[in-house]
Amino acid sequence: MDSQSRNNLFKVAVALLVVFILFFSFGKISLPGLNFIKKVQLADIFTSKKQRKHITVISDSTKLNELDTVPLLKDSIKIPTTNSTNFKRVFIDSNSGKPTFKYNAEPICDTCKGERVLFVGDSELDGLFKPAHEYCLANGHKLVTSVIWYGSHTRHWAITDTLDYYINKVKPTVVLMALGLNEIFAFDLERRRKYMKTIKAKFEKYNVKYFYIGPAAWVKDNGITNVMEQEFSPNFFPSHIYDYERMKDKRHPSFAASKIWFDSIARKITLNGQIDFSRKYKGKFVPYGPVIMMKLPRF
Secondary structure: OOHHHHHHHHHHHHHHHHHHHHHHHOOOOOOOOOHHHHHOOHHHHHOOHHHHOOOOOOOOOOEOOOOOOOOOOOOOOEEEOOOOOOEEEOOEOOOOOOEOOEEEEOOOOOOOOOOEEEEEEOOOHHHHHHHHHHHHHHOOOEEEEEEEEEOOOHHHHHHOOHHHHHHHHHOOOEEEEEOOHHHOOOOOHHHHHHHHHHHHHHHHHOOOEEEEEOOOOOOOOOOHHHHHHHHHOOOEEOHHHOEOOEOOOOOOEOHHHHHHHHHHHHHHHHHHOOOOOOEEEOOOOOOOOOEEEEEOOOO
């Protein structure tokens, strides 16, 4: 065999190997003993640090449902008042049975004993943790820590002690989790359902309220969001049904879009009763709490 033939054969072999790794990473091929390949997250390749910092303006075509149809038990939500550290019930409209939302509100008070919020998840938190911080300010809560694990899957939060560690460390009363953007091409849905059940069991183990923010998918997924909704409902926000302005990577919602995105999340959380986010912050910048950024190991 001449050198040219050997070179061509080598190129074919490399191409087949690349195709195999791609199919395996997206869940179309599953072989025991090769799970370490999936530690190299393809989503990380698609997203650069520069792209995550890109800010664009929300377009007029952005579709954001106000979730007015979500049912609410009357008098089920409590918020602190401006003149007391005690909790009083939020005003419930007698006709609709829903709380009155007040936007452009000043902070309730500096001494209110509200919720301690831990916000965890994947790279979607880049755009979400700041508006979450502002909603906490406006409603007497505190975003104590944000943990951004770039490229992470439900598997990583389930099989490691990361979630346990931060719950034990910061003692939250509410955990918000935004996770799943790196799993929208997954086919092994029942295996991932087990990871979700493990995550939910951890919330229940530590007796904390929780709310799961589904992935803001840029393409139609293979069923992973349905599994998430089944496992975490009613404490679940279906981000995949919305249309967002995207960063240059065409995958992550822009920072401007993320603020509008969290407006809808805050409304759903309030209507559900996990935490009151019925007031939107208006005021000077207040430094947010610690932001922990982690990356998956590469091999």
